Structures are given as C-alpha cells and as structure tokens.
Amino acid sequence: MSILLIAFLALFLGSFVKGAIGFGLPLISTPILVLFYPLGDVITLLLLPVLVANAQQCWAARHFAYVLKRIWPMMVCNSVILLCGGWFIVNLDVSILRIFIGLLIIAHVFLADRDIFWGISEDRVGVYSALCGICSGVLGSLTSFMSFPSVQFLYSLKLDANEFVFAVGVLLATGFLSLWLGIGLSGFDVGQNIDLSVLSIVPVMIGMFAGNLARKHLHTELFRMVVKYLLAASGIGLIIRGIIS
Numbered sequence: 001m002s003i004l005l006i007a008f009l010a011l012f013l014g015s016f017v018k019g020a021i022g023f024g025l026p027l028i029s030t031p032i033l034v035l036f037y038p039l040g041d042v043i044t045l046l047l048l049p050v051l052v053a054n055a056q057q058c059w060a061a062r063h064f065a066y067v068l069k070r071i072w073p074m075m076v077c078n079s080v081i082l083l084c085g086g087w088f089i090v091n092l093d094v095s096i097l098r099i100f101i102g103l104l105i106i107a108h109v110f111l112a113d114r115d116i117f118w119g120i121s122e123d124r125v126g127v128y129s130a131l132c133g134i135c136s137g138v139l140g141s142l143t144s145f146m147s148f149p150s151v152q153f154l155y156s157l158k159l160d161a162n163e164f165v166f167a168v169g170v171l172l173a174t175g176f177l178s179l180w181l182g183i184g185l186s187g188f189d190v191g192q193n194i195d196l197s198v199l200s201i202v203p204v205m206i207g208m209f210a211g212n213l214a215r216k217h218l219h220t221e222l223f224r225m226v227v228k229y230l231l232a233a234s235g236i237g238l239i240i241r242g243i244i245s
Helices: 002-021 025-033 039-060 062-091 094-111 122-143 150-156 161-185 194-215 220-244
Strands: none
Touching: 002 025, 002 039, 002 194, 002 220, 025 039, 025 094, 025 220, 039 062, 039 094, 039 161, 039 194, 062 122, 062 150, 062 161, 094 122, 094 220, 122 150, 122 161, 150 161
16 A cells, blocks of 8 residues: 555656646656566556546647657657567566666756757658657667657757647657557556556646646746756666666
C-alpha cells in the first residue's frame, strides 16, 4: 500500500508539473517509480495516464493537426522502433536501465530548451524528421523517454505554440502506445497493471487541474529552473543507484 501511495504521489507531481509548464508527466514520475518498480511495470502503469493527458492536449490543439504533414516521418520512425525495441526494456538489467535513464534525464535538463539544429531547409525537413524519430525511438527503447532529440527538432522548426503542443502530444501518445505494445510482443504481461493504470488517471487529472490553476500564480521561469535542478538531482541519483546496485 505504501508503494502504491508513492506511485500515485509521483503521478500527481508529474501531472502537476505538466499542467503548470506543459511537460513533465513521464519525466518526473518515471525516475521515482523506477526506484520501486521494474521499468516494464512503470510503462504499463503510465500507459493510460499518458494517453489521457496527451489526448486532452491534442484535442485542445486539434485545429493545428496540419503540422503533421511536415513531421510525419518522425512519428512513424519513432513508433516503429519503439514497437521493435521493447525487448531491451524487458531484458536489460535494471541497474543498466537506471544509468541510461539518469544520463538521458541530465541530457534533457541541459538541452530541453536549446535549438541544436540550424539552417534546416524546408526540403530537408522530412529527412531530419525521420532521423530524429529514429534517435528518439532508440533512446526510448532503452529508457522509455522518447522526447530527445525530436522535441529539440520541433523547437528548431519555430512552430506556433499550439502547433508545438499538438506535435509533442502526438509524439508522446503514439510513442508510448508503441512502447507498450513492444514490451508486450517481447513477452511482458502488459495487462497486469491495467487496473492500477485506470486508477492512476485520477491523481493525474487532479494534478493537471492543480497545475493549470497554479500556472496563473507561478513565476513560470523560476518554476522551470527549480524543476530542472530537481530533474538533474534525480538523474544523478539514478546513475549512482545503478552503479552501486
């Protein structure tokens, strides 16, 4: 029961951050949950909350779905690789997975808001989109985090805020579903936590509602900085835990 409460608290914190600054549900929740559950269990637990949160995000920005015409290769490549790469999450040693997750979290902290792509001509967008989808799929197959470098690529396209929200929502929703199917194809019992995943929607919705309210009173940039420091600390902690375990 105590671990279940910790899980719901982790989901609430992740969704609160997502509601306040637009991202953070798996990024905040996973480092906490992976200390108590195998990564395969974490993915099955997060499935419905992630799908519901991002479906809500996409629905709110549904009029900007035309952006997918430019970046569909990213979505396809990311999903296919995650579908095929679920074996790694199911079979890699948990200590190695923790180190991979910690390293990727730290990379996200330093690169999340940076434009690392320059001078991409429109006729090369499809190629870069596919390459970023491949990289995100590979990293997602090792850690369950699929945002890097696809999110940085989306930043470089100078998308409208609503276009960006829709694109990230589709990336995370389709990617997470593909990863869930991928670990199922690798022999993991993806249905074992479906009841907890359904229950987890409640703290996630409460957290997002609270985060949306808090956004009106928060100093957004300061809050982002605090979140980054906490993420960096959690990443370092996971690396240390992976090395000594």
